[in-house]
């Protein structure tokens with residue numbers, strides 16, 4: 072376990088903050104919400120130290136590289152996720168974060184916010200240079216929050232992150248880890264797999280694509296000749312071999328499916344189906360404990376969900392409901408209480424000594 076030597080608390084005065092719902096349904100509300108959120112203040116996280124057995128991080132080889140998106144409307148989730156990663160890591164100083172932001176204009180503010188809460192964090196921020204090109208590829212889905220260009224950043228990691236990086240762990244912003252990320256990062260990418268993720272073969276794979284897709288043999292044959300049975304996997308937690316990704320030009324393969332989706336509707340969800348189309352049946356497995364997903368409920372109502380049976384290394388509030396929004400609305404689900412300890416938002420009433 073990491074040693075907690077210094078508490079980062081400073082004396083903080085009560086602030087009056089009006090918390091707006093972070094989940095909005097249309098673009099105009101999003102703009103208003105973002106302006107409000109930039110006034111949010113986050114507490115400083117404690118400093119976390121390597122345990123003596125950790126190797127020194129003098130080359131990027133023995134570091135754990137983590138990629139996450141960073142934007143103002145999900146910042147509270149991202150901050151909690153970062154804190155959870157550090158807190159459960161044996162070698163927190165060996166973790167390097169690679170944040171993807173939606174524009175160069177946002178990076179200065181995000182840099183400042185991250186640096187204030189995590190003064191010791193190793194991180195870089197990579198703006199998506201051509202967000203308009205990404206936006207142009209997005210078809211509207213059944214849930215508008217899924218149509219944000221940054222939701223597609225995971226498609227472009229191999230181009231956005233430094234070319235010398237071999238491997239990265241991609242994490243969504245609506246999750247927390249309760250186990251050492253080094254274990255996840257060490258997942259073997261067997262059979263030349265490009266990525267590893269927990270698979271769910273009991274989920275009805277058919278439902279992720281439209282009848283238009285299944286009735287067209289040239290499309291549905293996509294899933295013939297896979298190494299194994301194609302199964303659903305969640306793209307919120309993935310270990311990605313960036314070298315293999317670049318060598319196989321998988322970004323182009325995903326973009327081709329998105330272009331097809333613009334012409335004929337072959338799926339209903341956002342960034343997930345193109346990943347299934349390109350990788351399902353060819354991914355390396357990861358234990359289910361690493362993505363206890365669906366805690367946000369479904370895509371329409373966001374009802375409370377329970378954990379899946381088995382151990383828990385990572386809790387993921389995928390689906391419509393987000394723990395911070397439900398907590399602010401005074402309607403938390405029972406499991407949202409597991410997210411709260413990682414919440415760094417400075418609330419009006421929290422006073423630290």
Ligand SMILES: *[C@@H]1O[C@H](CO)[C@@H](O)[C@H](O)[C@H]1NC(C)=O
Pocket residue numbers: 127129130
């Ligand atoms: C990193 O440090 C170790 C000793 O801690 C040393 O053996 C190794 O050569 C160094 N690697 C690089 C790339 O500097």
Ligand SMILES: *[C@@H]1O[C@H](CO)[C@@H](O)[C@H](O)[C@H]1NC(C)=O
Pocket residue numbers: 178182183194195196
């Ligand atoms: C953040 O700002 C500091 C101070 O200006 C700068 O040195 C650093 O390179 C910036 N980091 C990123 C990731 O933009």
Ligand SMILES: *[C@@H]1O[C@H](CO)[C@@H](O)[C@H](O)[C@H]1NC(C)=O
Pocket residue numbers: 275276277278
């Ligand atoms: C899976 O879903 C499809 C389409 O909704 C349905 O026709 C099929 O019966 C389902 N299969 C199983 C095993 O439930």
